[in-house]
Amino acid sequence: MPFLTALVLGGFVAYMAGWYFGAIEGNMALLLFMAVCVTGVYWIAEKFWFQPHRRKAAADFEIAQSQREASLAAKGVTGDNVNVAQTKERLLAQPWWLDWTAGLFPVILAVFLLRSFAYxxxxxxxxxxxxxxxxxxxxxxxxxxxxxxxxxxxxxxxxxxxxxxxxxxxxxxxxxxxxxxxxxxxxxxxxxxxxxxxxxxxxxxxxxxxxxxxxxxxxxxxxxxxxxxxxxxxxxxxxxxxxxxxxxxxxxxxxxxxxxxxxxxxxxxxxxxxxxxxxxxxxxxxxxxxxxxxxxxxxxxxxxxxxxxxxxxxxxxxxxx
CATH class of the missing domain: 2.10.109.10 (Umud Fragment, subunit A)
Known part of the structure; x- marks a missing residue:
């Protein structure tokens, strides 16, 4: 997915550059519509697939870490060096390729609707x-x-x-x-x-x-x-x-x-x-x-x-x- 997302974003950048330098005839309405569709797919995937899986991974880690700490305590071992909070934050963090797609969807959708139906x-x-x-x-x-x-x-x-x-x-x-x-x-x-x-x-x-x-x-x-x-x-x-x-x-x-x-x-x-x-x-x-x-x-x-x-x-x- 990161590679595919990089290709998609690269395509948008190439389109904008070609438009800016006059190599192609740009169409802002079409560009925004495509951006809404693409980021919307990522937003849905994030909401119903990627985010739940990250939360499950963080919850599984917390359970596994609690079990590990209990097992070590039973053996008289203390002072586990694992930073649970930091590890959970890393597991829950949105990767860059979702941040630049799903994360932008609400903004792009608002701009598209405002531009299309208001001013x-x-x-x-x-x-x-x-x-x-x-x-x-x-x-x-x-x-x-x-x-x-x-x-x-x-x-x-x-x-x-x-x-x-x-x-x-x-x-x-x-x-x-x-x-x-x-x-x-x-x-x-x-x-x-x-x-x-x-x-x-x-x-x-x-x-x-x-x-x-x-x-x-x-x-x-x-x-x-x-x-x-x-x-x-x-x-x-x-x-x-x-x-x-x-x-x-x-x-x-x-x-x-x-x-x-x-x-x-x-x-x-x-x-x-x-x-x-x-x-x-x-x-x-x-x-x-x-x-x-x-x-x-x-x-x-x-x-x-x-x-x-x-x-x-x-x-x-x-x-x-």
Whole structure:
């Protein structure tokens, strides 16, 4: 068992190293599920086999030692040098290979359940959601508000509340589902979304936006036009780069691309049933539904609700707009 356990732990370490260095595409949900299963088997084996056998060995030793001491006393021999307490402690001690498996099971199970059904942490890797979310923001994603989903399979098991325009969604990137993206929901199933001459309209109604002072993006050290925009009941800020052209190039032939019309002024899309149209708040620096298409419902990870830490700016902590 020690050798087998070493192989199993080595496999997990190799997987994590390969993921970290980019040799393989990691899947945290799958990794945690496998860890729960493996450590759970060891925990059951420990509870119903290994631990009872260690206790029996300690009890047998204590009985045997008592008999030995009685036998020696009958012969007039005293002063047995055996340390009974220390020997029992050694016999009852959990070996390393159980300590690193069964011993970790409750912690791994708690993390798995919390991450799968309550909140999952994410780190913002790019500037597509500036100014709402900055590079390096550590955010919490609500996993239950839009409906609970089966871990790994991501199949919805409860309905939850409907997704609303203006909410910030974390989802599996449709062209590459192993990668998670974060954008703002602009169009719901059945909506017609237009982004023409850098002005957003939903179902023929132009979305209100109010000019704000220009925003300095410290990641690029450039100033951008800043506006306050309202989608549904959600108010947030967006950035516009006046030097970028309004036209949207079609980068790839995505599923249901026939639902979109492109021109030098922009793009208009009819959102299919069971899909969402998403955009970044940094409108001219975001690869989003304008370029690669719609987000299917079964790709949703959860709703981004708060920044819980940014090591470079603690004032960033708070609710996401």
């Amino acid at each position: 999952e942490p994410f780190k913002i890797p790019s500037g597509s959601m500036i100014p709402s979310l900055l590079i390096g923001d550590l955010i919490l994603v609500n996993k239950y508000e839009w409906g609970l989903r089966m871990p790994v399979l991501n199949k919805k098991i409860t309905q939850g509340t409907p997704v609303q325009r203006g909410e910030v969604m974390v989802f599996r990137y449709p062209p590459k589902p192993s990668v998670d993206y974060i954008k703002r929901v602009v169009g719901l199933p059945g909506d017609t979304v237009s982004y023409i001459d850098k002005k957003l309209s939903v179902n023929g109604k132009e979305i209100d936006h109010t000019p704000l002072p220009d925003f300095l993006d410290e990641s690029t050290m450039q100033y951008y036009q800043q506006f306050q925009e309202q989608l549904g009941t959600h108010t947030h800020r967006i950035l516009i780069d006046a030097n970028r052209p309004a036209g949207i190039p079609v980068l790839e032939d995505f599923p249901q691309s026939e639902s979109c019309r492109y021109s030098i002024e922009g793009v208009t899309c009819k959102v299919p049933a069971g899909h969402y149209f998403v955009m970044g708040d940094n409108r001219d620096n975001s690869a989003d539904s304008r370029f690669w298409g719609f987000v299917p419902d079964d790709h949703i990870v959860g709703k981004a609700v708060a920044v819980w830490l940014n090591l470079g700016d603690l004032k960033r902590i708070g609710r996401i707009e």
